[in-house]
Amino acid sequence: MDKKFTDVDLISLKDVSFKEFEKFIDSLTIERDTWSLNLNITNDRTNNPTKDFYNTSNALLGIIDGNILGLVQASVRSEPDCLEIKKFLSVKGGNKIVEFSFLVHREYQSRGIGTLFIKKIVLNPNNSADMFIARYYTNNIASHLAFKKNGFLVYGQMEDQFFAGKKITYSSKNDELRYPQPKIIGDKLSYE
Numbered sequence: 001m002d003k004k005f006t007d008v009d010l011i012s013l014k015d016v017s018f019k020e021f022e023k024f025i026d027s028l029t030i031e032r033d034t035w036s037l038n039l040n041i042t043n044d045r046t047n048n049p050t051k052d053f054y055n056t057s058n059a060l061l062g063i064i065d066g067n068i069l070g071l072v073q074a075s076v077r078s079e080p081d082c083l084e085i086k087k088f089l090s091v092k093g094g095n096k097i098v099e100f101s102f103l104v105h106r107e108y109q110s111r112g113i114g115t116l117f118i119k120k121i122v123l124n125p126n127n128s129a130d131m132f133i134a135r136y137y138t139n140n141i142a143s144h145l146a147f148k149k150n151g152f153l154v155y156g157q158m159e160d161q162f163f164a165g166k167k168i169t170y171s172s173k174n175d176e177l178r179y180p181q182p183k184i185i186g187d188k189l190s191y192e
Protein backbone atom coordinates (compact mmCIF):
# COMPACT_ATOMS: atom_id res chain seq x y z
CA MET A 1 0.00 0.00 0.00
CA ASP A 2 1.20 3.53 -0.78
CA LYS A 3 2.56 5.56 2.08
CA LYS A 4 0.24 8.04 3.83
CA PHE A 5 0.88 11.72 3.27
CA THR A 6 1.62 13.71 6.40
CA ASP A 7 1.23 17.18 4.91
CA VAL A 8 -0.27 18.95 1.94
CA ASP A 9 -0.05 22.61 0.87
CA LEU A 10 -3.31 24.46 0.37
CA ILE A 11 -3.17 27.24 -2.19
CA SER A 12 -5.74 29.54 -3.74
CA LEU A 13 -7.25 28.69 -7.14
CA LYS A 14 -5.80 31.91 -8.49
CA ASP A 15 -2.28 30.72 -7.64
CA VAL A 16 -2.51 28.43 -10.67
CA SER A 17 -3.49 29.39 -14.20
CA PHE A 18 -6.97 28.58 -15.48
CA LYS A 19 -5.38 26.13 -17.95
CA GLU A 20 -3.73 24.18 -15.12
CA PHE A 21 -6.96 24.11 -13.14
CA GLU A 22 -8.97 23.02 -16.18
CA LYS A 23 -6.49 20.21 -16.84
CA PHE A 24 -6.98 18.94 -13.31
CA ILE A 25 -10.80 19.13 -13.55
CA ASP A 26 -10.75 17.37 -16.93
CA SER A 27 -8.66 14.55 -15.42
CA LEU A 28 -11.44 13.72 -12.93
CA THR A 29 -13.83 10.86 -13.59
CA ILE A 30 -15.53 8.88 -10.78
CA GLU A 31 -14.48 11.48 -8.19
CA ARG A 32 -17.21 13.76 -9.49
CA ASP A 33 -20.02 11.24 -8.91
CA THR A 34 -19.98 11.74 -5.16
CA TRP A 35 -18.45 15.19 -4.96
CA SER A 36 -21.14 17.09 -3.21
CA LEU A 37 -23.90 18.04 -4.46
CA ASN A 38 -24.71 21.64 -5.15
CA LEU A 39 -21.07 22.60 -4.60
CA ASN A 40 -19.89 20.67 -7.66
CA ILE A 41 -19.03 22.45 -10.88
CA THR A 42 -22.52 22.45 -12.30
CA ASN A 43 -23.64 26.06 -12.32
CA ASP A 44 -23.47 26.62 -16.01
CA ARG A 45 -23.91 30.37 -16.05
CA THR A 46 -21.42 31.12 -18.81
CA ASN A 47 -21.41 27.90 -20.84
CA ASN A 48 -18.07 27.20 -19.21
CA PRO A 49 -18.80 25.94 -15.68
CA THR A 50 -15.14 25.26 -14.94
CA LYS A 51 -14.22 28.86 -15.79
CA ASP A 52 -17.16 30.08 -13.74
CA PHE A 53 -15.97 28.01 -10.79
CA TYR A 54 -12.39 29.25 -11.21
CA ASN A 55 -13.56 32.88 -11.26
CA THR A 56 -15.99 32.75 -8.37
CA SER A 57 -15.13 29.91 -6.00
CA ASN A 58 -13.12 30.24 -2.80
CA ALA A 59 -11.91 26.64 -3.13
CA LEU A 60 -8.34 25.79 -2.20
CA LEU A 61 -6.17 23.37 -4.13
CA GLY A 62 -4.14 20.64 -2.45
CA ILE A 63 -0.61 20.56 -3.79
CA ILE A 64 2.18 18.05 -3.22
CA ASP A 65 5.48 18.35 -5.08
CA GLY A 66 3.94 20.96 -7.38
CA ASN A 67 1.06 18.68 -8.47
CA ILE A 68 -2.62 19.41 -7.90
CA LEU A 69 -4.05 16.39 -6.06
CA GLY A 70 -7.40 17.68 -4.92
CA LEU A 71 -9.49 20.57 -3.78
CA VAL A 72 -11.41 21.67 -0.74
CA GLN A 73 -14.11 24.27 -0.38
CA ALA A 74 -15.28 25.78 2.88
CA SER A 75 -18.33 27.91 2.12
CA VAL A 76 -20.22 30.08 4.59
CA ARG A 77 -23.93 29.21 4.55
CA SER A 78 -26.47 31.99 4.19
CA GLU A 79 -28.06 33.37 7.35
CA PRO A 80 -31.51 31.83 6.64
CA ASP A 81 -29.82 28.42 6.10
CA CYS A 82 -27.89 28.87 9.28
CA LEU A 83 -31.05 29.66 11.28
CA GLU A 84 -32.68 26.54 9.88
CA ILE A 85 -29.67 24.38 10.79
CA LYS A 86 -29.57 25.83 14.30
CA LYS A 87 -33.26 25.06 14.71
CA PHE A 88 -32.71 21.50 13.48
CA LEU A 89 -29.89 21.04 15.99
CA SER A 90 -31.66 22.95 18.78
CA VAL A 91 -28.62 25.18 19.37
CA LYS A 92 -28.27 28.87 20.06
CA GLY A 93 -25.42 31.25 19.25
CA GLY A 94 -23.59 32.79 16.31
CA ASN A 95 -24.62 32.51 12.69
CA LYS A 96 -21.47 31.39 10.94
CA ILE A 97 -21.84 27.86 9.66
CA VAL A 98 -19.25 26.71 7.16
CA GLU A 99 -19.88 23.78 4.82
CA PHE A 100 -17.16 21.53 3.47
CA SER A 101 -16.89 20.02 0.04
CA PHE A 102 -13.73 18.21 -1.03
CA LEU A 103 -12.27 15.82 -3.51
CA VAL A 104 -9.03 13.96 -3.98
CA HIS A 105 -7.89 12.66 -7.37
CA ARG A 106 -8.61 8.91 -7.51
CA GLU A 107 -4.91 8.03 -7.88
CA TYR A 108 -4.13 9.64 -4.52
CA GLN A 109 -7.15 8.54 -2.48
CA SER A 110 -6.91 6.62 0.82
CA ARG A 111 -3.54 8.19 1.65
CA GLY A 112 -4.76 10.69 4.20
CA ILE A 113 -5.12 13.76 1.99
CA GLY A 114 -8.86 14.25 2.49
CA THR A 115 -8.39 14.02 6.26
CA LEU A 116 -5.56 16.57 6.09
CA PHE A 117 -7.69 19.01 4.05
CA ILE A 118 -10.35 19.14 6.74
CA LYS A 119 -7.84 19.24 9.58
CA LYS A 120 -5.96 22.18 8.08
CA ILE A 121 -9.09 24.27 7.65
CA VAL A 122 -10.64 23.40 11.01
CA LEU A 123 -7.39 24.21 12.82
CA ASN A 124 -6.73 27.45 10.89
CA PRO A 125 -6.94 30.18 13.55
CA ASN A 126 -8.37 32.61 10.96
CA ASN A 127 -11.48 30.47 10.74
CA SER A 128 -14.15 31.88 12.99
CA ALA A 129 -16.88 29.33 12.27
CA ASP A 130 -19.47 28.54 14.92
CA MET A 131 -19.82 25.12 13.33
CA PHE A 132 -18.48 23.17 10.36
CA ILE A 133 -20.87 20.96 8.47
CA ALA A 134 -20.77 18.47 5.61
CA ARG A 135 -23.23 16.44 3.60
CA TYR A 136 -22.23 13.23 1.89
CA TYR A 137 -23.90 10.17 0.46
CA THR A 138 -24.59 7.42 2.97
CA ASN A 139 -22.37 5.00 1.02
CA ASN A 140 -19.37 7.38 1.04
CA ILE A 141 -17.19 5.62 3.62
CA ALA A 142 -14.02 7.60 2.78
CA SER A 143 -15.80 10.90 3.29
CA HIS A 144 -17.43 9.70 6.50
CA LEU A 145 -14.09 8.54 7.95
CA ALA A 146 -12.23 11.71 6.94
CA PHE A 147 -14.82 13.78 8.84
CA LYS A 148 -15.04 11.36 11.77
CA LYS A 149 -11.26 11.46 12.20
CA ASN A 150 -11.58 15.23 12.51
CA GLY A 151 -14.15 14.98 15.29
CA PHE A 152 -17.33 15.34 13.22
CA LEU A 153 -20.51 13.58 14.32
CA VAL A 154 -23.44 12.56 12.17
CA TYR A 155 -26.44 14.64 13.27
CA GLY A 156 -28.98 13.26 10.87
CA GLN A 157 -29.82 11.59 7.62
CA MET A 158 -31.81 13.17 4.81
CA GLU A 159 -32.77 10.60 2.21
CA ASP A 160 -29.44 9.23 0.89
CA GLN A 161 -27.20 11.77 2.59
CA PHE A 162 -25.74 12.14 6.05
CA PHE A 163 -25.61 15.54 7.67
CA ALA A 164 -22.43 15.71 9.76
CA GLY A 165 -20.93 18.51 11.76
CA LYS A 166 -18.34 19.72 14.19
CA LYS A 167 -19.62 22.26 16.69
CA ILE A 168 -17.11 24.93 17.64
CA THR A 169 -19.01 27.51 19.70
CA TYR A 170 -22.34 25.68 20.08
CA SER A 171 -22.95 23.39 23.00
CA SER A 172 -22.23 19.75 22.16
CA LYS A 173 -23.00 18.36 25.60
CA ASN A 174 -23.94 14.66 25.41
CA ASP A 175 -24.04 14.70 21.60
CA GLU A 176 -22.22 11.35 21.47
CA LEU A 177 -25.03 9.85 23.54
CA ARG A 178 -27.92 11.69 21.89
CA TYR A 179 -26.97 10.98 18.28
CA PRO A 180 -26.33 7.33 17.35
CA GLN A 181 -23.51 7.07 14.84
CA PRO A 182 -23.56 4.92 11.70
CA LYS A 183 -21.04 2.08 11.58
CA ILE A 184 -19.21 0.42 8.73
CA ILE A 185 -20.83 -2.91 8.08
CA GLY A 186 -19.24 -4.71 5.15
CA ASP A 187 -18.87 -2.08 2.44
CA LYS A 188 -21.72 0.07 3.76
CA LEU A 189 -22.43 2.58 6.49
CA SER A 190 -25.44 1.67 8.54
CA TYR A 191 -27.23 2.39 11.81
CA GLU A 192 -27.54 -1.47 12.09
Ligand SMILES: CC(C)(COP(=O)(O)OP(=O)(O)OC[C@H]1O[C@@H](n2cnc3c(N)ncnc32)[C@H](O)[C@@H]1OP(=O)(O)O)[C@@H](O)C(=O)NCCC(=O)NCCS
Binding pocket: 030, 031, 032, 034, 035, 036, 037, 100, 101, 102, 103, 104, 105, 108, 109, 110, 111, 112, 113, 114, 115, 116, 135, 136, 137, 140, 141, 142, 143, 145, 146
Ligand atom coordinates in the same frame (compact mmCIF):
# COMPACT_ATOMS: atom_id res chain seq x y z
C1 LIG B 1 -13.98 11.65 0.07
C2 LIG B 1 -12.53 11.86 -0.37
C3 LIG B 1 -12.29 13.35 -0.56
C4 LIG B 1 -11.62 11.33 0.75
O1 LIG B 1 -10.29 11.64 0.39
P1 LIG B 1 -9.10 10.65 0.74
O2 LIG B 1 -7.82 11.38 0.56
O3 LIG B 1 -9.28 9.38 0.00
O4 LIG B 1 -9.39 10.42 2.30
P2 LIG B 1 -8.43 9.73 3.37
O5 LIG B 1 -7.28 9.05 2.74
O6 LIG B 1 -8.14 10.78 4.37
O7 LIG B 1 -9.39 8.59 3.87
C5 LIG B 1 -10.17 8.59 4.99
C6 LIG B 1 -10.23 7.16 5.51
O8 LIG B 1 -11.16 6.40 4.73
C7 LIG B 1 -10.60 5.12 4.46
N1 LIG B 1 -11.30 4.59 3.29
C8 LIG B 1 -11.34 5.09 2.06
N2 LIG B 1 -12.17 4.36 1.27
C9 LIG B 1 -12.67 3.38 2.06
C10 LIG B 1 -13.58 2.29 1.85
N3 LIG B 1 -14.18 2.10 0.67
N4 LIG B 1 -13.85 1.48 2.90
C11 LIG B 1 -13.29 1.68 4.09
N5 LIG B 1 -12.42 2.69 4.35
C12 LIG B 1 -12.13 3.52 3.35
C13 LIG B 1 -9.14 5.43 4.27
O9 LIG B 1 -8.34 4.28 4.34
C14 LIG B 1 -8.91 6.39 5.45
O10 LIG B 1 -8.84 5.69 6.67
P3 LIG B 1 -7.45 5.42 7.40
O11 LIG B 1 -6.73 6.73 7.45
O12 LIG B 1 -7.85 4.90 8.74
O13 LIG B 1 -6.74 4.43 6.54
C15 LIG B 1 -12.20 11.08 -1.68
O14 LIG B 1 -12.55 9.73 -1.52
C16 LIG B 1 -12.92 11.64 -2.91
O15 LIG B 1 -12.42 12.55 -3.56
N6 LIG B 1 -14.12 11.14 -3.23
C17 LIG B 1 -14.87 11.67 -4.38
C18 LIG B 1 -15.48 13.03 -4.03
C19 LIG B 1 -16.31 12.95 -2.77
O16 LIG B 1 -17.02 11.99 -2.55
N7 LIG B 1 -16.22 13.98 -1.91
C20 LIG B 1 -16.94 13.98 -0.63
C21 LIG B 1 -18.27 14.64 -0.71
S1 LIG B 1 -18.07 16.39 -0.83
